[in-house]
Amino acid sequence: MLNSPFEFTEFVELATMIGVAGAGLYILNYFLLQIGIVRGNGVLYPVLVIVAASCVLISMVEEFNLAGSIIQMAYIAISVIGLLRGYLSRHLIRFSAAERQFISHHLGSLKPHHARKLLNAASVQEFAKGDILIEEARTTDFLGYVLSGRTTILQNGQVINVCGSDETLGELTFGLGLPATATVIASEPTTCLVFDNFRLSRLLRRNRHIDDTLKAAHFRHARQKLLSSNKHTLRAQKQPVAA
Numbered sequence: 679m680l681n682s683p684f685e686f687t688e689f690v691e692l693a694t695m696i697g698v699a700g701a702g703l704y705i706l707n708y709f710l711l712q713i714g715i716v717r718g719n720g721v722l723y724p725v726l727v728i729v730a731a732s733c734v735l736i737s738m739v740e741e742f743n744l745a746g747s748i749i750q751m752a753y754i755a756i757s758v759i760g761l762l763r764g765y766l767s768r769h770l771i772r773f774s775a776a777e778r779q780f781i782s783h784h785l786g787s788l789k790p791h792h793a794r795k796l797l798n799a800a801s802v803q804e805f806a807k808g809d810i811l812i813e814e815a816r817t818t819d820f821l822g823y824v825l826s827g828r829t830t831i832l833q834n835g836q837v838i839n840v841c842g843s844d845e846t847l848g849e850l851t852f853g854l855g856l857p858a859t860a861t862v863i864a865s866e867p868t869t870c871l872v873f874d875n876f877r878l879s880r881l882l883r884r885n886r887h888i889d890d891t892l893k894a895a896h897f898r899h900a901r902q903k904l905l906s907s908n909k910h911t912l913r914a915q916k917q918p919v920a921a
């Protein structure tokens with residue numbers, strides 16, 4: 679209880695200062711969001727909103743305002759929901775064995791909740807020996823990661839390379855929108871993680887970080903393929919020509 683008018687005035691001043699600090703925090707937080715320093719779906723933004731709203735709410739003890747209190751309590755509740763949702767999506771994520779194989783080879787740096795979003799656009803598909811996965815010169819919508827099996831890469835009907843497990847196929851057309859550089863045929867029963875082009879493109883448009891990580895993985899992979907293709911060419915050149 680406040681015993682004297684002096685203490686009451688001090689309390690009012692303290693409450694006002696807390697309210698002003700809360701207002702300042704609201705403005706700062708919003709400014710940081712707009713200039714891209716904090717992310718709306720990160721942890722810092724809702725935490726600062728909770729602190730700011732609590733400060734403004736405390737300042738209303740001195741002069742109650744129903745509409746203002748409702749707004750502050752709603753901000754706190756919505757931020758807590760956002761934090762809970764983020765926590766659950768980060769900690770209750772499961773991956774199948776096939777998905778873990780893909781992540782460990784391609785997306786080691788991607789956070790699990792981002793990897794989950796990416797893999798929600800993929801499904802496991804089986805291909806029989808002789809199935810054509812990609813046709814040269816066509817604008818294919820096949821983007822796949824080989825989980826097991828073997829594929830032959832042909833250009834103008836000539837074998838230029840072979841690709842097996844842990845290799846990606848169709849990444850050039852997917853990234854550039856240009857016709858496929860080669861034909862890809864399953865040379866034995868092959869299992870792939872195949873991405874749904876539409877869902878994946880929509881996700882990458884919305885999430886720059888996943889887009890950058892996937893592109894970097896494709897770029898690294900293209901280098902590996904170039905090296906293996908060069909080896910394949912050198913081996914073919916060393917083979918004696920049949921008389």
Ligand SMILES: Nc1ncnc2c1ncn2[C@@H]1O[C@@H]2COP(=O)(O)O[C@H]2[C@H]1O
Binds near residue numbers: 812818831848859907
């Ligand atoms: N020399 C090569 N070695 C391995 N894979 C290749 C080679 N050339 C093309 N490819 C793959 O075959 C795919 C054909 O479609 P894309 O051009 O989209 O992407 C190509 C690569 O994934």
